[in-house]
Amino acid sequence: MDFHNVDIVLVGTLGSGNLGSVARAMCNMGLAHLKLVSPRCALDEQAFWMATCGEDVLKCAHVFPTLREAIADCSYCFGTTARHRRWRQTLSPRDAAQKTLGLCKTNRVAFVFGPEDSGLTNEELELCHEVITIPTVSSATSLNLSHAVMIICYELFMVTRQQPKTLRSTRLAPVAMTEAMYDHMRTTLFEIGFLNRQNPDYTLGLMRRILTKAKLTIPEARFIRGIFRQLAWYVKSREQKKEVNS
Amino acid sequence: MDFHNVDIVLVGTLGSGNLGSVARAMCNMGLAHLKLVSPRCALDEQAFWMATCGEDVLKCAHVFPTLREAIADCSYCFGTTARHRRWRQTLSPRDAAQKTLGLCKTNRVAFVFGPEDSGLTNEELELCHEVITIPTVSSATSLNLSHAVMIICYELFMVTRQQPKTLRSTRLAPVAMTEAMYDHMRTTLFEIGFLNRQNPDYTLGLMRRILTKAKLTIPEARFIRGIFRQLAWYVKSREQKKEVNS
Known part of the structure; x- marks a missing residue:
């Protein structure tokens, strides 16, 4: 499986270093499509310095004025939030990755991340089909943006490696x-x-x-x-x- | 389970921002013990700015001149490397986390990370009982230091959420x-x-x-x-x- 049908969507990002770090994480885990919704920083030197191997991801990033436009071509969107929302059940990154494996062969799938300071608004989350919360201790639920993206990308990469378990067998001394x-x-x-x-x-x-x-x-x-x-x-x-x- | 018996050990870290990001990742996932081996940067303003909720983790970090001294009180050490070493089998973060669950009730366990530019040396890896490689695409194996730490901390946190299995824990030689x-x-x-x-x-x-x-x-x-x-x-x-x- 490759991830040509999976988008990482960052809404209103504040720090250009974070854009770079996100691009690097995506590149490490084999994702290439980055969409930026009204970023509040530039794709500057700091962004490219942090991107290292993810330079091409940054260069090919598309910018959109609204989230709605950014995900217009996607058939399934996962929004991410640290906050517990009483009215909505949240999914773990692992379960979301498993679900994506089934979806993304024939559908464009997006993972949407909010600004560093405030996260996605309720209106933005409403546009998403499901909501993911990354498990953390209850006293420190706010993750660094690129860490949150990395965990999602890592779980996506991990599901592609699942295979019927064949046990590696080493020949022992008789x-x-x-x-x-x-x-x-x-x-x-x-x-x-x-x-x-x-x-x-x-x-x-x-x-x-x-x-x-x-x-x-x-x-x-x-x-x-x-x-x-x-x-x-x-x-x-x-x-x-x-x-x-x- | 809590992680009072688990250490994150950073060897020769170059960037103070990375120290902060690592502390934040640890805090999000409930780890508190950070050991620094000859850091090549200071615990400066940038470090504390990046740490956010991980401020206390940084404040309580212990500094050691050598890796050997840093892990002297640990009974089991996992080294991390991106490079494939022909002579040694590597473990996935998930398997290492599973193993840690069994070990850390009665043993001090360390996860060791090398400098951003070069990683751990062979001599440093020799001091570790097992080697972890974080799965990535083969064309971009080098992760941001705090991303690597986050993946390990996240997997540790995830195993604590599994059904309680009763694992027998033996006290190993430090x-x-x-x-x-x-x-x-x-x-x-x-x-x-x-x-x-x-x-x-x-x-x-x-x-x-x-x-x-x-x-x-x-x-x-x-x-x-x-x-x-x-x-x-x-x-x-x-x-x-x-x-x-x-």
């Missing part, structure tokens, strides 16, 4: 290999005096539990065995030197 | 303890000739990944360190015997 590794370990840990000859099983059991949790792959089991092989070699070479010296 | 263990390991593996002095990092990195998968508890980290302590003792005692004999 028992023959891990047991050979533990045998090697047992011998060497005896040699260096780490294991008590009376009760080595407790210690080896602990080692087993740690490495079982790690779910060793074949190269990893070889690697661990390699450490103990090197250790055995070291012990042996020291013993030989001792014998030569004595 | 970074200060595991890093001391790796330091001990490095020294001892050099002694027995397992590590090549030219390129020890590859081998130690492999060891780190195996033990990270194992999610070491405090007694387990002590146990592994005990093996290497015993090994160091063995090496030293052999060297002394050699000297006595020669």
